[in-house]
Amino acid sequence: AQSVTQPDIHITVSEGASLELRCNYSYGATPYLFWYVQSPGQGLQLLLKYFSGDTLVQGIKGFEAEFKRSQSSFNLRKPSVHWSDAAEYFCAVGAMNYGGSQGNLIFGKGTKLSVKP
């Protein structure tokens, strides 16, 4: 079955500390992987995506993620967290349909990040 697991429901880090959010997936085809961020009352914003090539991908707001096929993981990292990073983060996996158009995504349940001053 296709699924995305984010094992941490809630994480608290101090401002300036490093961050790693975990994501594991189960997917039958070549996975296309995404991280989204959702601030309270807002929609989801695309942070970064992995389709192919270099397994370390850079995104917006200083985030990066590393695809590890052997571990079926796509963990999100940031070297120094800012208070404005407090939000909920969603990992997602999907596929491309024939012709390269976007297919549907399977989302994890999300990890809520709190940042201590």
Add this chain to the structure above:
Amino acid sequence: DARVTQTPRHKVTEMGQEVTMRCQPILGHNTVFWYRQTMMQGLELLAYFRNRAPLDDSGMPKDRFSAEMPDATLATLKIQPSEPRDSAVYFCASGLGGGQYFGPGTRLTVT
């Protein structure tokens, strides 16, 4: 800065009433998705369209939900009749091949 827009942003209605939510996808995107987000279930895909044709609506309760794309600039999600369990945030997203881009959502409360 192209964005997905959704209207209304908030909707409170009584059980049994019809609710229509609208979405304007990003111009040029050929795929449109409808999601529902609740605390209990998280993000659930309800339906999606490619080039205005429905591809998958298996996530929708067929007896009360319907989704359409009358034209390339408008997607609608309708609930008739609405029930309290439909209370959720409904998101529209559009994409072309590089990921899905979400609108701000419609927060629906059915009393």
